[in-house]
Amino acid sequence: MKYNRCGKSGLLISAISLGLWHNFGNASVLSNQKEMVLEAFNLGITNFDLANNYGPPPGSAEENFGRILHEELLSHRDEMLVSTKAGYYMWPGPYGDWGSRKYLLSSLDQSLKRMKLDYVDIFYSHRPDLNTPIEETMGALDTVVKQGKALYVGISNYTVEQTLEASKILKRLGTPCLIHQPKYSMFNRWIEAGLQDVLDSEGIGSIAFCPLAQGQLTNKYFDGIPKDSRVETSGVFLKEDDITENKVNIARKLNDIAVERGQSLAQMALTWVLRKNRVTSALIGASRVSQIIENVEALKKLDFSDNELLSIDEILAHEN
Numbered sequence: 001m002k003y004n005r006c007g008k009s010g011l012l013i014s015a016i017s018l019g020l021w022h023n024f025g026n027a028s029v030l031s032n033q034k035e036m037v038l039e040a041f042n043l044g045i046t047n048f049d050l051a052n053n054y055g056p057p058p059g060s061a062e063e064n065f066g067r068i069l070h071e072e073l074l075s076h077r078d079e080m081l082v083s084t085k086a087g088y089y090m091w092p093g094p095y096g097d098w099g100s101r102k103y104l105l106s107s108l109d110q111s112l113k114r115m116k117l118d119y120v121d122i123f124y125s126h127r128p129d130l131n132t133p134i135e136e137t138m139g140a141l142d143t144v145v146k147q148g149k150a151l152y153v154g155i156s157n158y159t160v161e162q163t164l165e166a167s168k169i170l171k172r173l174g175t176p177c178l179i180h181q182p183k184y185s186m187f188n189r190w191i192e193a194g195l196q197d198v199l200d201s202e203g204i205g206s207i208a209f210c211p212l213a214q215g216q217l218t219n220k221y222f223d224g225i226p227k228d229s230r231v232e233t234s235g236v237f238l239k240e241d242d243i244t245e246n247k248v249n250i251a252r253k254l255n256d257i258a259v260e261r262g263q264s265l266a267q268m269a270l271t272w273v274l275r276k277n278r279v280t281s282a283l284i285g286a287s288r289v290s291q292i293i294e295n296v297e298a299l300k301k302l303d304f305s306d307n308e309l310l311s312i313d314e315i316l317a318h319e320n
């Protein structure tokens with residue numbers, strides 16, 4: 001495993017992190033969840049990314065991860081980063097959603113109870129809230145660190161301007177923003193238009209979510225939609241309609257470059273996200289152990305030639 005420094009902090013994060021958004025709720029087999037978490041840790045993945053609402057049902061991914069941690073990995077707690085977030089709908093009424101101090105502080109208390117932990121390593125504001133002063137949301141992040149309930153804080157899905165504002169406030173409060181968690185992959189390059197420069201200048205690290213575009217940047221959909229794919233097993237955030245002929249054709253062309261590099265398409269997609277050290281960690285999801293093994297192997301070939309990058313850009317120019 002490779003460990004990258006997160007922004008200008010003292011914290012090193014594994015270049016690949018494991019996210020528990022899908023396949024870790026109560027609807028998924030616990031023994032498979034356990035195997036995936038244990039194999040990830042064995043391969044050197046230190047960062048496990050959760051959120052209050054991961055499941056289904058919401059909260060169950062934290063409960064299941066807490067159970068696995070306590071049964072199998074407790075003696076390794078200090079070798080791991082446990083991350084969680086609040087910002088999306090979690091409970092009814094005005095205090096279970098968005099970015100108020102009331103919501104963030106009570107949500108983290110609930111997350112800690114579900115995972116049976118005293119603290120998390122990283123606590124995120126999961127999304128910006130235009131109806132709450134950003135000072136209030138950042139103040140809540142500062143409070144959780146001062147309470148000892150989180151070691152570091154981060155933000156997710158914040159725009160360039162919101163990131164700059166959040167960072168200035170957090171610096172003033174004495175709790176610098178450790179990390180930004182944006183969506184980033186060959187199919188979604190929005191962070192290249194300004195956010196990466198702001199993160200560099202503010203000394204903030206980044207962890208790219210959905211680096212495989214939920215499986216679209218793998219060879220998975222080359223021959224139709226498999227029964228055991230996310231489109232079939234969940235179908236909520238990745239639907240049949242998303243698997244267009246154009247997307248599959250582009251993925252096939254990218255796959256040709258990956259094969260020439262001696263990688264699978266999934267491996268090249270992860271390497272691409274991590275290229276030139278501009279992203280601290282690629283945050284993958286997985287439905288089975290073999291995917292985690294394959295994805296971590298990507299780190300064996302991290303360099304790209306200028307020609308390869310140019311060819312990838314040309315192929316992606318036909319994406320819509």
Ligand SMILES: NC(=O)c1ccc[n+]([C@@H]2O[C@H](COP(=O)([O-])OP(=O)(O)OC[C@H]3O[C@@H](n4cnc5c(N)ncnc54)[C@H](OP(=O)(O)O)[C@@H]3O)[C@@H](O)[C@H]2O)c1
Binds near residue numbers: 019021209231288
């Ligand atoms: N901050 C936010 O707002 C936000 C939003 C979304 C996600 N996230 C975080 O990002 C994490 C990752 O998101 P994601 O799961 O969408 O990431 P992803 O890595 O883009 O997609 C993961 C999915 O791709 C398939 N896959 C993975 N490796 C493969 C391989 N080698 N070959 C073939 N298929 C492979 C699997 O789907 P199959 O089921 O089809 O096998 C797997 O579940 C989440 O768990 C969460 O922690 C954060």
